[in-house]
Amino acid sequence: MKKKREDFLPINAEDMKARGWDQLDILLITGDAYVDHPSFGVAIIGRLLEIHGYKVGIIAQPDWRDIKDFKAFGDKPPRLFVGITSGNLDSMVNNYTAARRRRKRDVYSPGGVGGKRPDRAVIVYANRVREVFGKVPIVIGGLEASLRRFAHYDYWQDRVRRSILLDSRADLIVYGMGERQVVEIAQSLESGIPIEYLTYLDGTVAKTKSLDGLKDFVELPSYEEVSTDKEKYALSFKLQYQEQDPFKGRPVVQKHGDWYIVQNRPAKPLATHELDRLYELPYTREYHPIYEKEGGIPALKEVKFSIVTHRGCYGSCAFCALVQHQGRIIQSRSKESILKEVRLLTKLPDFKGVIHDVGGPTANMYKTGCSRDGEGYCGKRNCLFPSPCPNLKKSHQEYIDLLRSIRQIPGVKHVFIRSGIRYDLLMADNESDFLKELCEHHVSGQLKIAPEHVSPKVLKAMRKPSFEVYAKFREEYKKVNKMLGKKQYLVPYFISSHPGCGLDEMIQLAEHIRDLKYNPEQVQDFTPTPMTLATCMYYTGIDPLTGEKIYVPKDMGEKRMQRALLQFRDPKNYDLVKKALKKAGRDDLIGSGKKALIPDRRPGAHRRKGQRRKKKC
Template structure:
């Protein structure tokens, strides 16, 4: 019988539950938070719901194998993940500097997990118990399943399955896959024979067992030839669809990494089951002495309404993890969760979010996807919307209206990101109007990312004119509903395709807004994204087009400084960048100029369309990092 107690984390917990030996032990790089925004919580609860016993070893001491033995030897296997974020992204900034905090650790302290956590943990498990199956999962394993460019080593690394010495890798979200594997192991199948489960990657000495597959260039090829790397990524990218995707093979020396086709999407009923499980919705009390786990604050009163994204942003790795197909929960399930939140002791009446990777995607992009899968050679939204795209917010609006009516709920915010182009394509403005009227607190954060069309093309984002149209409509609607609210755009520097001229173009646009962004993001080449492949190879893998890539730190600093040209400390870099770009006309006292010839404290008047970020924004900026 399920209950909403935390799963075992110690031998005392096992004794209290009358468990002699666990079926599975999950080793994770995050602190233990039993909330459905955390992968460990979901997988552990799903397995528990299927009758398996599960224990959690969170943030073990990796210097020896002792902590990996503290719950004993599991009957069926260890499940290993790095946490909700790749451990290298968690540890280092885009400038490769060590981060000072970790929101997924007690008190926000850093240093509670190793670099390349999946590899380290898996090898320690092997040291502790040589004969127990080790299965990898989570974002770090999922996005490193093939040979991949690693920004921190600045080289192509092997599949993480080889370096971790694990038996099997689960990619994607994993609920269906882990249950299928668990049942096979339960009925006595050897882990070495688990080779035909969708959503898994395994190692083989031979391809004789395969019939229909795509072989991509080998590790040896992609690690020495950038054209081969781009070709490999393209072939992998084309097969990440559950309906039409084929098995993908990549040779590593004398062995083969074999990726089975993606797992089929969860049905609405299956999604409801996952999110209706008895989570405690909090961090384990063992962290209370250090002030808890900061990451819970933003998500505790947030609701996941769906998964997947058909937005197609090049710098996002969702295609390789959650996929482009939307999987949604039923309205009843979401409304039941919202009602449950009102019963929690610390609920103050505010739902922080109802959304997913993109909040306003609540259904599949088109009817064709239901039977044929997503298109290989066509994005749903860029460069222009597909003629088959269904643009409709009515169901999402109906959901929000019902949540707003629940007794005890004062306000429902949408913070997981609105796809502004999809919103502006909707001729029915009801959702847009109610978004402005009910679901924003003074400002809406959106992500145009850039305004140079040549950069936007590489980003997979719509042209500048689409953002301008959205911005105009946003302020018109705010005026109509008598709201004085602002737009806060996310902007990115140094993305592939962005040279100094594009950065200057962006700076001029920022000047026209009368707004100095405090939050700017340098492009971060993380595993699994199309943009990372462009960054490494200088080639757009889907088109074969050669792309300019800013790689030198000096140029990256210049591009970032141009985005904040009003900051006095940036004057020297901005001036140097303008001279290098041949844009000395933007240095001087004319109204069009970005800076004067000599540094001085700039004077800026804020206009109606934008405002400097508030103190509250600065305090919450970490919540909105990509």
């Protein structure tokens, strides 16, 4: 049974008046369709503000080409502030491929149809709000705002852009997950503190003309310096990267002309009971009824029967922005809260007995983390690179106990893990037999894993474990499945064109794929997204944490060759693969030998143009 409109937060003036309201306290605008599910950030923020007593309305995917949609609740601005997000993804990542081609699909839009959100959605929406409501306080957040808080390299324009705080003309950025901050902002504004004085809140970025009164801060090279000097850009990244600690972090300042952008230290991680409360809010777990005729929202299908167990990731992969957004510290929900949610899912009318995922950014990090919790980061090394830290709590036993309890709930037939596992963490755990438990109960025929590459040089740039660790895990996985009498396979994910990867390294990876007799259906070409370590390497040609020069494949021709090498068996890639092999001097891999990647001739090239293969009778 579908939920009714009154079960959701208001989406227009009619819904608002039906509740007896004449004005909103807070207006939230999102680039995603409105899905009232805890996997959608605006739903969490909206429900949280609601239980704190605020009148909240949501405008989802407004038409930015007109101001009409921005007046969905009338001409009167919200009493406290407007909160803006591009949605669950950066709008540029959502709208474009790594080859800078516009995507046709958008799983966060009705029917999966693209084109419902503008490029740089946060900036566009915020400037429209200024046009409609004038000086109303504007707070921007979500992934797009969070990762563009400093001067940053923009891949799509191939230049350094200013902090999004200035281009959007907003008053504050909430960076990270944001629940603590938005409530504190609402309460501060409610108490009469003007928005321009809220420059001190943890987990926020403010702008100011003066640094008077600010002590013990780190100043980055200015926007003007980092936009013209790549060494200064690398230094700037290193300085801010080292200050993302919620316990010991200091304010970080970057000058932009007459303005100073001030990042306060990250907000403290949520305690278990606080995280439990968030996921137990009264979500309908449905998309809004207005999308029914358009076929619903595809993104909901992937998460509706999945469980989020924790936040954060201490993997710190160079190409991933999680450490800059959710942080390294694992914040886990209680077992009781998770089981309560599973029981709720089993009562939904369309539940078929399958829990699709039980995890987080990395599933098997649940209840793991640093034994020095509460003291902040070590500051000396990453938790898993180049090998697991001695201070790391690596036991999977609590995760195993959780999964066993979920399997025992009436109505649950299968429990799968889709959010990925860190095999290096698994291999480092000598206290529990998680691999056997995983293979016996939680793999649906294939286990997706992310070794990413085979070259030691590239893996070092990625901050990933050595390939020997993956090879050992692969053998253990085979051994356990054989013991269980199961035929289950590994599906490894690989990345092309990552900083540090040239044609030689990509050919080395292609040879590995050949030896595995593996034919990747999905491959990933590295996309430089704001505020990642790898993006800094891509733009500057420098590893900012070591100061070493690093090779970067930027030429689109080479990037196409590298991607083609991942799928060298596909006839469509023949010319690109052959070109790559000849350019690298690897003619030995062309021909009919056992080690060859491709034959001398393109498949089918012996037939004359227009000639068809005869059909067998």
